[in-house]
Amino acid sequence: MLPNLTRKTTQIAIGAAMASLLVLAACDQQGTRLERARELADATLDQISGRAVVEPDAEKTLMTASVMDRAIAGTLINDMAVQSVDEKSMFAIGSIIAKPKDIQPAAIAEEEALMMEDEDVLNDLEEDFVDTEEVPAGAPAPAPAPAAPPPPSASMELAQPARLMPKVKLDPNAPEESQQQIAQATQDLERAAASEPAPVARTRSLSPRSLESAPAPTREVARKLARRSLITGDAIRKQQDANSVMLDTLSKYGMDGQVALSREGQMVIQIGSDGADPTQFTPExxxxxxxxxxxxxxxxxxxxxxxxxxxQSNPALATECIVQDLRASGQFEYVEKDYIFENQFVRHPKPTDPGTTPSTGGQTPGTTATPPVTITSEITPNDPLWSLQWNFQNQGTGEGKSAGGAGFQDFWTRQANEGSSEVVVAVVDTGLQMAHPDIKDSPNVAPGWDMVSDPRMGNDGDGRDNDPNDPGDMCDPTAPLAADTFHGTHVAGTIGAAASNNGTGVAGGAWNVKIVPVRALGKCGGRLSDINDAIRWAGGLIPGEDADGNEVWNENPADIINLSIGLFEFCPASLQDAIDAVTDRGVIVVAAAGNARVSTQYYAPGGCQNVISVAAGDARGQIAPYSNFGPNVSVIAPGGDLTRDDNGDGRPDGVLSTKASTNCYDPVTGEGVDNCYYAYEQGTSMAAPHVAAALALLKARQPAATPQELKATLIAALDPREPLQCAGSCALYPGTTPIPGSPDMCARPCGGLLNLANVPALSTTSGGAN
Incomplete structure (x- = not known):
């Protein structure tokens, strides 16, 4: 007899272990998997008999945490549905995105407008802005700021606050009034252009190393100012001409509409009374x-x-026809429908028996679960759920390692770096649950913005404002397993929005980082037009607009933007335009490759240019079955697989992060819990934030590094994948290439495996260490 152990307890323990074995066997009949299950059964008995299988401190951390600090959601799933290539994309009825031809890119216009040497730029910045910043003790008194530029004409002397996107009413029945509105909107843009700060050259004068010797206040002002887009007269004139073309097109169909103008030439037209002013829709x-x-x-x-x-009787058809006519006019660089993007969670299966209770991860409710194996390392966060986060573990086999881990812990330890609050990552997503217990007091969250313009999608009763809180995004309450995803909270938690090493919940990839939540997805997804503006606002290129029409800039322009979103279309021209605009100013854009099991060339933003496209891997380091792939995929990072349990802990190999959930369980006792704040999820949405967090760590390690240098460091540290590690059944992935010797298996290019353990330590003479 085992000491202090009753026969009933022994039977329960063996039963739990054998239940785990059966689950594992059902998922995968390979001998190695069964052997792993047998080891789990032995480990269960070892734990009950007093032979410890975890480090005492790790066990104490998990066991002593409150249920709310450790309860989780997410179970092993045998039948996982993914998006089909036959599914069609959607667009917002009556909404069109267009850009007039031959508008000079703002970055080029600024370079031509200001040809200065580095020291001239710094001197001007000090004179103009040092009086608005904290001046170090002993510093010389700042020079008086120069007078504001004169208005372009006498009629504009009484300038009102500039609007981000002046609205123009287009009414074919009142063409003169419409033309007056066009003229007024043009003046609004000219007025805003007159009040713009002096443009700053990007590629030369604001290179990081040229600012190293400048005072800290100057560097900060330069960083913020460098991202702002200049309104050019060229863009203003071309938008004015385009408005007239749009008015003529609407006249053809006897319809009215409204056009919103922007700094960089992109225009959004809303057709008809429903699309013209979405703010007319009250919550009721x-x-x-x-x-x-x-x-x-x-x-x-x-x-x-x-x-x-x-x-006139079919708004969707009207959208198609007006798009076609505007393209045929020859006036525009691009005209496209306002497509609807979705988050990149992999879809949950349909319930097999609505009357059954949720699984508890292979454990029997009321029994004691096998405590998770901890990582023995110099730097280990004290968050109780840390040992369930295989995705951050070092690569390898054995205790505290995972074949699919991304090596974050090795980086934290060897580089003596867990991130920096000077590094900004913007998360363009569904927003952030500001009341989440692991987020509400987190020092890592900076002010964000709600860019969802249509209250019908916003689910918060209004349009754009300064509240990026996620109120939920459930689209169809009658759909099976319909629920709010709180997708942006899960993504941001992986990057570092959750307060790490605080004895609560989970850890993030970058413990010290500044997260800017930008809400662009709401009920039923997110409009392309909102996402475009969200990217530009996140990058500090355009302002938001408050209720009084005043500009609200992002005071923390992003170094990195995470886009865990997707559209089953070729990269829209307007989205590529927005991505190019921010990357031209030194922002790194990380994008989920998508979950449709196709090449990313058919998907956006994973298939766009100038992004780091990220595929999803499982706990073995192999590409997940749902993940998109392709030659332009740069990285495969932990995305999870809820159908597998390769570490044999009875729980799914999903990515565990922050989000409010229901039907949860206590990982210590296995008992059910109604609500919790942490959940396993899977998808390329989960993979992309690992790369964003990795880049944030690299930026913290070398603040002066350029985006190109940071990306080169990341790519150089990737582990190459063997063909079979990126393979899949040829029947499931049409168009892929069979692997020699394995005719039924086809290669799917998926990039190298993220492994921060491969990043070499900086020498003390490199100038980039913390």
Whole structure:
């Protein structure tokens, strides 16, 4: 008999272990997997008999944490549905994005407008802005700021606050009034241009090393100012001309609309009374709107025989026809529908028996679970759920390691660096649960913005404002397992929004980082037009607008932008335009590759240019079955697989992070818990934030490094993947290449495996250490 152990307890323990064995066997019949299950059974008995299988401190951390600090959601799933290549994308009815031709990129215009040497730029910045910053003791008194530039004309002397996107009413029945509105909007933009700060050359004068010797206040002002887009007269004139073309096109169909103008030339037109002013929808009116304002993109376009009456009676068709006519005008660089993006969680399966209770991760409720294996390392966060985060572990086998781990712990230890609050990562997503217990007091969260313009999608009763809180995004309450995803909270938690090493919940990849939440997805997804503006606001290129029409800039321009979103289309031109605009100013954009099991060339933003496209890997370091792939995929990072349990702990190999959930359980006792704040999820959405966090650590390690140098360091540290590690059944992945010797398996290019352990330590003479 085992000491202090009853026969009943022994039976329960063996039963729990054998249940885990059966689950594992059902998922994978390989001999090595069964052997892993047998080891789990032995370990369970070892734990009960007093033979410790975890470090005492780690066990104490998990066991002594409150249930709310350790309860989790997420179970092993045998039947996982993923997006089909036959599924169609959707677009917002009556919303069109366009950009007039030949508008000079703002970055080029600024370079041509200001040809200065580095010291001239720094001197001007000090004179203009040092009086608004804290001046170090003993510093010389700042020079008086120069007078503001004169207004472009006498009629603009009484300038009102500039608007981010002046609205122009286009009414074919009142063409003169519409033209007056066009003229007024043009003046608004000119007025805003007159009040813009002097443009600053980007590629030369604001290179990081040229600012090293400047005073800290000057460096900070230069960093913020460097991202702001200059409104050029060229862009203003071309938007004015384009408005007239749009008015003529609407007249053809007897429809009215509204156009919003922007600094960089991108325009959004809303057709008809519903699309013209989404702020007219009060919470009471939008409560039952559901998907009535979205349409499936059938690809049919606008038939040649379509008459005006038919177009007027079908808003979705009107959108197609006006897009077609505007393209045919030859006036625009691009015209496209306002596509709807979705988060990149892999879809949950349909319930097999609605009357059953949720699984508890392979454990029997009421029994004692096998405590997770801890990592023995110099730097280990004291967050109680840390040992369940295989994704951050060092690569390898044995205690505290995972074949698919990204080596974060090795980086924290060897580099003596867990991040820096000077590094900013913007998360363009569903927003952030500000009341989350691991986030509400986190020093890592900076002010963000809500860029969701349509209250029908916003789910918060209003349009754009300074509140990026996530109120939920459930689209169709009647759908199976319908629930709010709180997707942005899970993504941001992986990067570092959650307070790490605080004895609560989970740890993030970068313990010290500044997260800027930018809400662009709401109910039923997010509009392309909102995402474009969210990217630019995150990068500090354009301001938001408060209720009084005043500009609100992002005072923490992003070094890195994470886009865990997706659209089953080729990269839209307007999205590529927004990405190019921020990357031209030194922002690194990280994008989820997508979850449709196709090449990223058919997906956005993973298939866009100038992004780091990230595929999802499992705990073995192999590409996940749902992940997109392709030659432009740079990195494979932990994305999780809820159908596997390769570490044999009875829990799914998903990525554990922050988000409010229901149907949870206590990982110590296995008992059910109604609500919790941590959950396993899977998807390329989970993979991308690992790369964003890795880049944030590299930036903290070498603050003066350029984006190109940071990306080169990241890529150089990747572990190459063997063909079979990125392979899949040829029947599931059409168009892929069979692997020699394995005719049923096809290669899927997926990049190298993220491994921060490969990043060499900086020498003391490199100048980049903390």
């Amino acid at each position: 009116k939008v409560a039952n709107a559901r998907q009535a304002f979205l349409a499936v993109d059938t690809g049919a376009g606008c038939p040649e025989s379509t008459d005006m009456v038919t177009v």
